[in-house]
Amino acid sequence: xxxxxxxxxxxxxxxxxxxxxxxxxxxxxxxxxxxxxxxxxxxxxxxxxxxxxxxxxxxxxxxxxxxxxxxxxxxxxxxxxxxxxxxxxxxxxxxxxxxxxxxxxxxxxxxxxxxxxxxxxxxxxxxxxxxxxxxxxxxxxxxxxxxxxxxxxxxxxxxxx
Numbered sequence: 001x002x003x004x005x006x007x008x009x010x011x012x013x014x015x016x017x018x019x020x021x022x023x024x025x026x027x028x029x030x031x032x033x034x035x036x037x038x039x040x041x042x043x044x045x046x047x048x049x050x051x052x053x054x055x056x057x058x059x060x061x062x063x064x065x066x067x068x069x070x071x072x073x074x075x076x077x078x079x080x081x082x083x084x085x086x087x088x089x090x091x092x093x094x095x096x097x098x099x100x101x102x103x104x105x106x107x108x109x110x111x112x113x114x115x116x117x118x119x120x121x122x123x124x125x126x127x128x129x130x131x132x133x134x135x136x137x138x139x140x141x142x143x144x145x146x147x148x149x150x151x152x153x154x155x156x157x158x159x160x161x
Contacts, residue, residue, distance in 0.1 A: 047121040047130045047159050048083060051143050053113045053152035054090065061087035061111035063148035070117050073144035078131050080119025082145065087111045113150060115143060128157055 011019075053060075064070075064085045072079055090110035096103050121130035128135055135141075139154050 044120050044122055045159060046118060047123075047128060047135070047157065048116055048118040049130065049135050049154055049158070050156040051115045051117060051141055051152035052155045053115070053143070053150035055107075055110050056090075056113050056150045058087075058109050058111045060148045060150055061085075061113040064113075064115055064145055068145050070115070070143060070145050072133065073142040073149050077133055078119075079133055079141075079143070080117040080131050082115060083118045084114075084116035086114045113152070114155075115152070117143075123159065128159070 064082050066082055066085065068082045070079045070082050071077065088111060089106040090112050091104045091106050093102050093104050095101075117130075119131040121128060121135075123129075135154055135157055137154055137157055140151065141154055142151050143149065
């Protein structure tokens with residue numbers, strides 16, 4: 001009497017398991033040789049971002065020095081190096097009873113400051129991280145350096161400049 005050990009025509013269960021193992025090993029070997037599929041997009045390069053501070057003391061607007069170190073005043077984290085600083089007088093819109101119109105008038109002793117910070121960072125699909133701090137347009141950032149500190153908003157992020 002012959003034993004019927006063939007389960008699916010010409011293959012038995014042991015043959016099917018061996019074929020599956022060979023296929024899995026081949027796929028894994030191919031992925032290892034080709035670099036694992038997804039490429040790493042987080043190469044380190046230089047990023048610059050612009051922080052705008054409104055209604056800061058005029059002395060604060062004059063204090064930042066080009067190539068001076070910039071820190072986060074809340075956490076003490078290093079943010080990068082100051083690359084460009086501009087300031088303009090802070091203005092408010094006030095209704096004038098004499099002219100019966102709205103006027104934009106400067107407020108004495110206050111300025112708006114724009115500070116460009118540069119640092120090494122990485123970029124992923126979700127975030128740009130500069131010197132360990134995730135930087136996004138619209139985020140509030142407490143900036144300080146030698147002789148100044150202000151609360152600002154990130155208004156622009158650029159790479160490779």
